[in-house]
Amino acid sequence: MALSHCATGELKQFVVDEGHGVKGVSELKLKTLPELFIQPVERRLDVSKVLPNELIPVIDLSNYEDPEVMKSICYAAEKWGFFQIVNHGLPLDIIDAIKDATHKFFGLSTKEKKKYLSQNTPSKNVRFLTSFNPDVDKAYEWKDHLSCFYVSDEEALQYWPTICKYQVLEYLKSSESVIKKVLEVLIKGLGIQELDETNQLFLMGSKRINLNYYPVCPNPELSIGASGHSDVSTLTVLLQDQIGGLYVKKLDSDKWVHVTPVKDSLTINIGDALQIMSNGRYKSVEHKVVANGHDNRISVPIFVNPRPSDVIGPLPEVINSVDNILYKHVLYSDYVKHFFRKSTNGKDTIDFAKK
Numbered sequence: 001m002a003l004s005h006c007a008t009g010e011l012k013q014f015v016v017d018e019g020h021g022v023k024g025v026s027e028l029k030l031k032t033l034p035e036l037f038i039q040p041v042e043r044r045l046d047v048s049k050v051l052p053n054e055l056i057p058v059i060d061l062s063n064y065e066d067p068e069v070m071k072s073i074c075y076a077a078e079k080w081g082f083f084q085i086v087n088h089g090l091p092l093d094i095i096d097a098i099k100d101a102t103h104k105f106f107g108l109s110t111k112e113k114k115k116y117l118s119q120n121t122p123s124k125n126v127r128f129l130t131s132f133n134p135d136v137d138k139a140y141e142w143k144d145h146l147s148c149f150y151v152s153d154e155e156a157l158q159y160w161p162t163i164c165k166y167q168v169l170e171y172l173k174s175s176e177s178v179i180k181k182v183l184e185v186l187i188k189g190l191g192i193q194e195l196d197e198t199n200q201l202f203l204m205g206s207k208r209i210n211l212n213y214y215p216v217c218p219n220p221e222l223s224i225g226a227s228g229h230s231d232v233s234t235l236t237v238l239l240q241d242q243i244g245g246l247y248v249k250k251l252d253s254d255k256w257v258h259v260t261p262v263k264d265s266l267t268i269n270i271g272d273a274l275q276i277m278s279n280g281r282y283k284s285v286e287h288k289v290v291a292n293g294h295d296n297r298i299s300v301p302i303f304v305n306p307r308p309s310d311v312i313g314p315l316p317e318v319i320n321s322v323d324n325i326l327y328k329h330v331l332y333s334d335y336v337k338h339f340f341r342k343s344t345n346g347k348d349t350i351d352f353a354k355k
């Protein structure tokens, strides 16, 4: 098919239904970006609003129980919603292995990858997807991803793609201690002394891991890799490569700050669930990813969540000390379904839980 001039309907079919993804379009080496991927100006990154000299906090996690380190983590969660951690203890060979496995998954043939399209997948917990929600997105994001919801090792080993399942499972397992360290500090900041069995289930009772692939884009300035959104997780542990392109909105401003890749670091961001549970004290901040014209970029977020069956709302320990309760109680799976059903639009998902 001569896709360079084809109608948007045919292109959607090529990208989504036939499973070629955005990577398939990138490999056509088109001179100009097809209309389907041209974003309205307000969804792109306005480079005049980027603060070039700002950095999000970089925190050394090796002494995470040191009161000064704890303070800096809670401060970053309140004022930035984002921070990078170094000396986190997650083995570098496991990190390298998942990066390599991500490239290998996206290097598979279309025939192999399309086995994981929503209509073909052997389990609804593993899906190969393009854009955010192609049924409703007016312009598509320049991104493909594999999304895996962890239920059990057995389920993952049976259904996740063989080319990456061992590396993804090992990475998930080794991230557990980093997640617990960060959560322990954050809940202490809220006056909860211990990450016990009950609050562990509530804060980190489910996990989703995405393998994101942003291929080289013909007109990156007209498109977006991931449009502005906040995550719906408790917190997200994000692994990115050295290419860059993730921008975070600075709180109470219309300015953007680049999350400059720091080698061997992980980025932590607060998600909507923790913003709600902390009654707005910790901030789930809008972020977006630009496309680029030179390199294929990958990133691997682990979304650490409540269980779908949990009802979330401001925690009792938090509302004891405040007059103004900002959020109501919502069933977490309703919240996530609401998020997935619409296009991303900045911070609007959280309106679903506003009082």
Ligand SMILES: COc1cc(/C=C/C(=O)SCCNC(=O)CCNC(=O)[C@H](O)C(C)(C)COP(=O)(O)OP(=O)(O)OC[C@H]2O[C@@H](n3cnc4c(N)ncnc43)[C@H](O)[C@@H]2OP(=O)(O)O)ccc1O
Residues within 6 Å of the ligand: 124, 127, 129, 131, 132, 145, 147, 148, 149, 206, 207, 208, 226, 227, 229, 230, 231, 232, 233, 271, 303, 305, 306, 307, 308, 332, 333, 334, 336, 337, 340, 341
């Ligand atoms: C996609 O690009 C993105 C993604 C993001 C993501 C940011 C996050 O924070 S993701 C964290 C999400 N949290 C969880 O997954 C944990 C809780 N999980 C649940 O509550 C449930 O597992 C469920 C997600 C609600 C799925 O419910 P279930 O009944 O088991 O499954 P379905 O009926 O198959 O799905 C319901 C509904 O959701 C859609 N959906 C399911 N999985 C995905 C997925 N991986 N990606 C997109 N949409 C998904 C599914 O199509 C169904 O939709 P309907 O309209 O048909 O109801 C940030 C930025 C990005 O660019």
Ligand SMILES: O=C(O)CCC(=O)C(=O)O
Residues within 6 Å of the ligand: 210, 212, 226, 231, 238, 240, 245, 246, 287, 289, 298, 299, 301
């Ligand atoms: O690719 C990135 O750096 C961030 C991706 C992201 O925000 C997400 O998947 O929720």
Ligand SMILES: [Fe+2]
Residues within 6 Å of the ligand: 229, 230, 231, 287
């Ligand atoms: Fe995100």
